[in-house]
Amino acid sequence: MTQSTSENGYIQVYTGNGKGKSTAAFGLSLRAVGAGKKVFFCQFVKGKIYSEIEAIRQYLPNITLKQYGRGCFIYKKPDQADIDAAKEGLQEISEIVKSSEYDLIVLDEANIALYYNLFQVDDLIEILKQKHSTTEVVITGRYAPQELMDFADLVTEMKEIKHYYTKGVEARKGIEF
Amino acid sequence: MTQSTSENGYIQVYTGNGKGKSTAAFGLSLRAVGAGKKVFFCQFVKGKIYSEIEAIRQYLPNITLKQYGRGCFIYKKPDQADIDAAKEGLQEISEIVKSSEYDLIVLDEANIALYYNLFQVDDLIEILKQKHSTTEVVITGRYAPQELMDFADLVTEMKEIKHYYTKGVEARKGIEF
Numbered sequence: 001m002t003q004s005t006s007e008n009g010y011i012q013v014y015t016g017n018g019k020g021k022s023t024a025a026f027g028l029s030l031r032a033v034g035a036g037k038k039v040f041f042c043q044f045v046k047g048k049i050y051s052e053i054e055a056i057r058q059y060l061p062n063i064t065l066k067q068y069g070r071g072c073f074i075y076k077k078p079d080q081a082d083i084d085a086a087k088e089g090l091q092e093i094s095e096i097v098k099s100s101e102y103d104l105i106v107l108d109e110a111n112i113a114l115y116y117n118l119f120q121v122d123d124l125i126e127i128l129k130q131k132h133s134t135t136e137v138v139i140t141g142r143y144a145p146q147e148l149m150d151f152a153d154l155v156t157e158m159k160e161i162k163h164y165y166t167k168g169v170e171a172r173k174g175i176e177f
Numbered sequence: 178m179t180q181s182t183s184e185n186g187y188i189q190v191y192t193g194n195g196k197g198k199s200t201a202a203f204g205l206s207l208r209a210v211g212a213g214k215k216v217f218f219c220q221f222v223k224g225k226i227y228s229e230i231e232a233i234r235q236y237l238p239n240i241t242l243k244q245y246g247r248g249c250f251i252y253k254k255p256d257q258a259d260i261d262a263a264k265e266g267l268q269e270i271s272e273i274v275k276s277s278e279y280d281l282i283v284l285d286e287a288n289i290a291l292y293y294n295l296f297q298v299d300d301l302i303e304i305l306k307q308k309h310s311t312t313e314v315v316i317t318g319r320y321a322p323q324e325l326m327d328f329a330d331l332v333t334e335m336k337e338i339k340h341y342y343t344k345g346v347e348a349r350k351g352i353e354f
Contacts, residue, residue, distance in 0.1 A: 008346075019333050020204075027229065032351045033228075052204065055210050149338065162331060167330065169330070
């Protein structure tokens, strides 16, 4: 493994129905911080304080955190409040993506926001096109639209091979959230 | 999402050729720490100090770290030193997995150790069978053997859909390592 001399940043997408998408984005943020990089981590749709958010707040204050969700998952049709929160988020990240302030920007669950039409993929790609050259952007969430995957530099599908949910295991604090 | 009242721990495997396996394990460790859990994170094969190791050492001293590798990747036939390091690791984790000392145990790149026959899958499964009931074990690395996937409770395949390595992007500090 050789270290690149180029300072170019790329666009990474983590999608699929398997476990590990947001978790990988958190791991990547931890790695970036270990290399002295500045991280902006935001979550769409989600608004609850999960254990990883707690860990970042407590131990990694050099990661800037934002949540653009209402604290609950969307099960049916999104409310106007869901749409407003996501649109406000998109507006905010538009400036952040353009600037050189952060080395790594994570848009956690942005794919879910797209899936629920909280904003449109063209609007997101328009923002990504204006990305500062050195900034790495990571987008997570299942149902990544094809257009976004075509635009991204790296796409990993987290594929569920076997899941203990089917055994009746419920989400556990510190493991799932 | 409901919180389970059960304190059972499970065995998770992250495999496949895509990016995000070790990174997800680091993210999971961060989440566990945020929930006040105790984490043992060890790496087989790898022995270099990557940025994520640096981040854990600097910011998350409550995660216990061990490396059972020689500081370089194995490209051809493993040396006796590679085998010795991995066997020593397996011996150590055998005690750790049985005890109730840690809530989350990560065996990073253990699949690679298996792939290179540094130890055998039956030996690993024998250890996992003696796992303390409350302990969660996460095993990462490409080429997870079928026997291990059959034994595990959760398996995610990180599938490479598109990778910037093919564009000539080299591994970058703080992003890839």
